[in-house]
Amino acid sequence: EQYPQFVFNKAIVDATADIVCAYKPNSAFYEARGEKGMQELKMTFEYIQKKYPDIVTILDAKRADIGSTNEGYVKYIFDYLGSDMVTLHPYLGKEALLPFLKRKDKGCIVLCKTSNPGSGEFQDLKIKRLDSRLRGNDTGSADNKTMRLYEYIALQVSKEWNSNNNCMLVVGATYPEEMKKVRSLVGDMPFLVPGIGIQGGDIEKTVKAGLDSKKRGLIINSSRGIIFASKGKNFAEKAREEAKKMKDEINKYR
Amino acid sequence: EQYPQFVFNKAIVDATADIVCAYKPNSAFYEARGEKGMQELKMTFEYIQKKYPDIVTILDAKRADIGSTNEGYVKYIFDYLGSDMVTLHPYLGKEALLPFLKRKDKGCIVLCKTSNPGSGEFQDLKIKRLDSRLRGNDTGSADNKTMRLYEYIALQVSKEWNSNNNCMLVVGATYPEEMKKVRSLVGDMPFLVPGIGIQGGDIEKTVKAGLDSKKRGLIINSSRGIIFASKGKNFAEKAREEAKKMKDEINKYR
Numbered sequence: 001e002q003y004p005q006f007v008f009n010k011a012i013v014d015a016t017a018d019i020v021c022a023y024k025p026n027s028a029f030y031e032a033r034g035e036k037g038m039q040e041l042k043m044t045f046e047y048i049q050k051k052y053p054d055i056v057t058i059l060d061a062k063r064a065d066i067g068s069t070n071e072g073y074v075k076y077i078f079d080y081l082g083s084d085m086v087t088l089h090p091y092l093g094k095e096a097l098l099p100f101l102k103r104k105d106k107g108c109i110v111l112c113k114t115s116n117p118g119s120g121e122f123q124d125l126k127i128k129r130l131d132s133r134l135r136g137n138d139t140g141s142a143d144n145k146t147m148r149l150y151e152y153i154a155l156q157v158s159k160e161w162n163s164n165n166n167c168m169l170v171v172g173a174t175y176p177e178e179m180k181k182v183r184s185l186v187g188d189m190p191f192l193v194p195g196i197g198i199q200g201g202d203i204e205k206t207v208k209a210g211l212d213s214k215k216r217g218l219i220i221n222s223s224r225g226i227i228f229a230s231k232g233k234n235f236a237e238k239a240r241e242e243a244k245k246m247k248d249e250i251n252k253y254r
Numbered sequence: 255e256q257y258p259q260f261v262f263n264k265a266i267v268d269a270t271a272d273i274v275c276a277y278k279p280n281s282a283f284y285e286a287r288g289e290k291g292m293q294e295l296k297m298t299f300e301y302i303q304k305k306y307p308d309i310v311t312i313l314d315a316k317r318a319d320i321g322s323t324n325e326g327y328v329k330y331i332f333d334y335l336g337s338d339m340v341t342l343h344p345y346l347g348k349e350a351l352l353p354f355l356k357r358k359d360k361g362c363i364v365l366c367k368t369s370n371p372g373s374g375e376f377q378d379l380k381i382k383r384l385d386s387r388l389r390g391n392d393t394g395s396a397d398n399k400t401m402r403l404y405e406y407i408a409l410q411v412s413k414e415w416n417s418n419n420n421c422m423l424v425v426g427a428t429y430p431e432e433m434k435k436v437r438s439l440v441g442d443m444p445f446l447v448p449g450i451g452i453q454g455g456d457i458e459k460t461v462k463a464g465l466d467s468k469k470r471g472l473i474i475n476s477s478r479g480i481i482f483a484s485k486g487k488n489f490a491e492k493a494r495e496e497a498k499k500m501k502d503e504i505n506k507y508r
Contacts, residue, residue, distance in 0.1 A: 026319070026323055026326070028317075028319055028323045028324070028325075028326030028327045028330070029323070029326040030326075031292075031326060031327065031329075031330035031334075032325075032326040032327070032329035032330045032334065033329075033334075034292065034296065034330070034334045035289035035290075035292045035293045035296075036289075038285075038288060038289045038292055039288075039289045042288065042289075060319075062317070062318060062319050062343070063282075063316070064316060064343065065280070065282055065314075065316050066368065066369065066370040066448075066453075067370065069280055069282045069283070070282070071282075071286075072280070072282030072283040072284075072285065072286040073282045073285065073286070075285075075286035075287075076282070076285035076286045076288070080285075080286065080287075080288045089316070089318065089343045089345055090345065090376060091343055091344065091345050091365055091368070091376060091377065092365075092368050092370055092372070092373060093370070093372035093373055093374070093375030093376060093377075094372060094375060095370060095371055095372025095375070096368075096370045096372055096373070111345055111346075114320065114345070114346050114350075115320065116320040116321065116346055116347070116349060116350045117349055118346070118347035118348060118349025118350055119346060119347055119350070120347070121347030121348060121349070121410065122344060122345060122347060122403070122406075122407065122410075123345065123347075125381045125382070125403065125406065126381060126382045127379045127380060127381050127382075127403070128379070128380045128381075128382075128400060146382060149376070149379065149381070149403070152376075152379065153376065156375065156376075194320075199320075
């Protein structure tokens, strides 16, 4: 087979397209295979967009550089691959990320509270509260003159970065209490939620913590739990079963 | 010409190899051109490593994902391209970045204070001082119970992340005062210094702020100012002149 990764992806997509709202390939695993991987990533995006134009595509690339350089990533992600959305690091600030943010036709999903066990090292730091935007919200801080870094990033993205109404936040399923706080700070801004499945996140807690005022607003992602549900020839069929099970469980708690 | 970017890079490298200590291609501009760009990036790394094995190669990729995913980036950057070093976002914490940090044969250059005008949005936030590691240092904070986020990241990388002695920090030439502070916090850890040239950083201020105790420790980078010094046929010759001028100026202030 000339394009084994594309053939695999196509089988997964065809088996799950009536169940899911989005596909989120991670750029790392394609880059690892060099130009061949990149080609198969592009084929995958093109296939989804042509055959299932109503399904959102997200490149999980966790990019962010200075402004002029981000123009290069915009070309790769939005123009070459044709992805609808991308995941981004907040650390360089809004000014650097403008090449992404100004693309009104595309979505910018900013890392806020990530799903990994060590995410608190910087994300949970207590910062001096800089303004009164948190007034009236319970941030859970013992001392009401501080807030957590991830909370401040959530506020900045929702109040300052989102003038084109094209921003979302990454909030891991492994931190439902933090998800509740972020939801209380940002209103109905949607979340991309990794961490279900192998990483240990719980669907019931996630849905209860994260739904917006219209009982919507979550793209809950399971990657390895679905695509590697079976290593046999029935991998696509098993992926469909897992995806359906997950969808039913999500809807049970809405 | 089948590989115009490679031909350009080769000419720049051959014209400057006796003047510089490192080359730092930025992944974004190659990714923007799809699998063709990736191929030319690989050819560039291979050329430098074969012809000039003593010169360090840095992929400016500003990556960072959760642990299992970083394994994919490690394959792309260190194994496929063969880069000696990579630039990384700190936001997910040490635990997530271990696949990079544990590569003792490779360098991890962590974003600390970036050169862009809006870098202060999060990097300059005042955080509650978490421990006594700053005691005896003047951090310049009005209030000695706080420190800046970028200062804390510098401390974490130098005290907690660097057990393989393979870490560096990105500190922009556009912020010499902040560079001075970082130098006072981390001892002789080397810095990668972007921001000279088009971005407005000053060589004299940078060298005076950033040298370590042995009057070394800085990789000062100019990208556009050197590779685009001339748009004519003499681009390589002009790049050499600019690189030489910059080296002489750096050495003048050591």
